Amino acid sequence: MTQQEIDAIVDRYQSKESAILAILQDIQAKEKYLPKETLEYVSEKMHIPMASIFRIATFYNALSIKPRGRHKIDVCLGTACHVRGGNKIMDKLERDLGVPVGETTKDKKFTLESVRCVGCCSLGPVAVVDGEVFGRMTQDKVPKILKELK
Numbered sequence: 114m115t116q117q118e119i120d121a122i123v124d125r126y127q128s129k130e131s132a133i134l135a136i137l138q139d140i141q142a143k144e145k146y147l148p149k150e151t152l153e154y155v156s157e158k159m160h161i162p163m164a165s166i167f168r169i170a171t172f173y174n175a176l177s178i179k180p181r182g183r184h185k186i187d188v189c190l191g192t193a194c195h196v197r198g199g200n201k202i203m204d205k206l207e208r209d210l211g212v213p214v215g216e217t218t219k220d221k222k223f224t225l226e227s228v229r230c231v232g233c234c235s236l237g238p239v240a241v242v243d244g245e246v247f248g249r250m251t252q253d254k255v256p257k258i259l260k261e262l263k
């Protein structure tokens with residue numbers, strides 16, 4: 114991402130400190146993650162300490178300071194999904210993708226993460242793939258879902 118592109122995002126929010134989350138979300142949407150150099154540039158430009166920006170960048174699940182894969186798979190491990198077998202879905206994905214939760218496959222195709230409740234507990238166990246909710250997940254459904262992702 115060029116400095117001009119970052120400037121355009123920051124300027125869109127009139128450099129308001131209160132808009133820092135929205136600014137980081139816009140950068141994330143474009144870059145798929147938040148590169149350290151970009152955060153440093155934003156920190157300097159907006160006069161916000163790097164530690165504050167880093168805290169926000171690591172707090173929200175939608176943001177990532179590590180490069181992510183083309184597809185993001187979140188397995189819900191909230192209480193309702195957990196009691197319905199969310200861990201088994203996670204186990205199957207870890208096995209099939211060959212990476213532990215929190216990691217990205219070597220080919221940069223998939224990033225596997227866990228979330229705590231996405232608000233559709235009655236459909237549990239739930240996985241969210243690129244923002245699409247898959248309810249009543251079973252281990253058997255995993256290969257088909259992975260296969261359909263290019």
Ligand code: FES
Binds near residue numbers: 190
């Ligand atoms: S606990 Fe999984 S959606 Fe609520």
